[in-house]
Amino acid sequence: MFVLTLALIFCSFGCLSSFVINHAHFIHNNRIINFETVGGIADNSSLDVCWANAYLLNQTFASLQSGDTLLIPPDRTFWLMGGIYARGLVNVTIQIDGILKFSDNQTVWPRDPQTQQVHECFYFEQINYVKFTSSLPGGKKGIIDGSGAKWWGLVEYLLIGENRPRLLSIYNSTNLLVENILLKNSPYWTFLANDIANLEIRYMDVDARVRPDVQYHDHNELQAFNTDGFDVAGKNVWIHDCNIWNDDDCIAVKEQSSSSFQSSCSENMLFERINASGVGLTIGSIGPSASHTCVRNITFRDCTMYNTFKGIYLKSRPGLPGHTGEITNVTYENILINNASQWSIWIGPQQAGYKEACSLLWPFVPKTPCPVPIGITWNTIVLRNITLNGPQLSPGVILGNSSNPMLNILFDNVYVNKPGLLPWGTKYYACEGVEGIAEGNTQPPPPCFKRKSI
Structure with a gap:
């Protein structure tokens, strides 16, 4: 009988640091x-x-x-x-x-x-x-x-x-x-595993390109949008040793809630040794609900992104007043991002074309809105040993809601080599509504983070 045995060991931040599935x-x-x-x-x-x-x-x-x-x-x-x-x-x-x-x-x-x-x-x-x-x-x-x-x-x-x-x-x-x-x-979307438990994906390739041999994401290639790679919601997921080239989220962790069958939270997931290029190694979008949407204990590690559009991408979306949700204990570790053509790091509201989303034109077109949803609680997001080489724009965006700010956001050895200056100049990040700490060789640090000395 095919049996999945899960061994979960949690690191000091509550994130997944080891995930083993043994196949009989x-x-x-x-x-x-x-x-x-x-x-x-x-x-x-x-x-x-x-x-x-x-x-x-x-x-x-x-x-x-x-x-x-x-x-x-x-x-x-x-x-x-x-x-x-x-x-x-x-x-x-x-x-x-x-x-x-x-x-x-x-x-x-x-x-x-x-x-x-x-x-x-x-x-x-x-x-x-x-x-x-x-x-x-x-x-x-x-x-x-x-x-x-x-x-x-x-x-x-x-x-x-x-x-x-x-x-x-x-x-x-x-x-x-x-x-x-x-x-x-x-x-x-290429692959959707919705409301599942105990899933391993390995040695898989995803390829969605307008031109078969293209190695970059331009406006022509982005016509293949919505071709998400692996979208998963549930518990106990291990995706490893895969190659993904597409023009939307490369991997997207979707939400679970108390109304789901297999778990009340998307949790205990490990994504490792993945080569990806597209719109990010992604959490979301996560929106609040009456049954409390949830994502927690997620780790991305030992991944490489060449000529990608977005890199690390965590996104929330708006919901009804009184509805709730959480994004808790998420770790990105040992990630290399080369030549990102848009945001290398985005932690905040989803950029999309629907009403109340952060505009796809923000911040480049004056007066375009980028509202930050209040209903999602963010806590313990760790970026450790992240290298960004030659991002074409400023390194990133970290936007929380001032009435429900992001808590315990840690950048540990997040190093940007030759950061772009557009649009944030020498601030390098848009950063507000966040309680964050920069430590180790984090250069440049987000301006709203506290600097922890080595």
């Missing part, structure tokens, strides 16, 4: 269902085949028994229509050695008949002890390709907004392993 064996009944053998049609992108393969894959998922392996064979591309759904899988392996590629035809994409909301590419719920994997040799990976380019861009956003399918979405599930797969060109 699946129960196998030696039944391997080869998708091509049962009727899957390879290497044909016609709409009729997309629909036929999608129907067959849904039927195959519905027939899986404990111990089964569903095999997508190598050297084959199976085109699909969206709306692949499975519920209640237990002790199953999904082995993707070939390519699963989705149609980009928005006109016929399946939708909810009442709301017209598009169906996800893949949607799984209430699954337990499920492994998503590939067994290809030599570091090769199976591929799930969302054919996202026709869903991207400013014109498409004005037409359809965020009514776009996520590539792989998992809800209310436990004991999951996801490994050795390339998730490519998602129309919307």
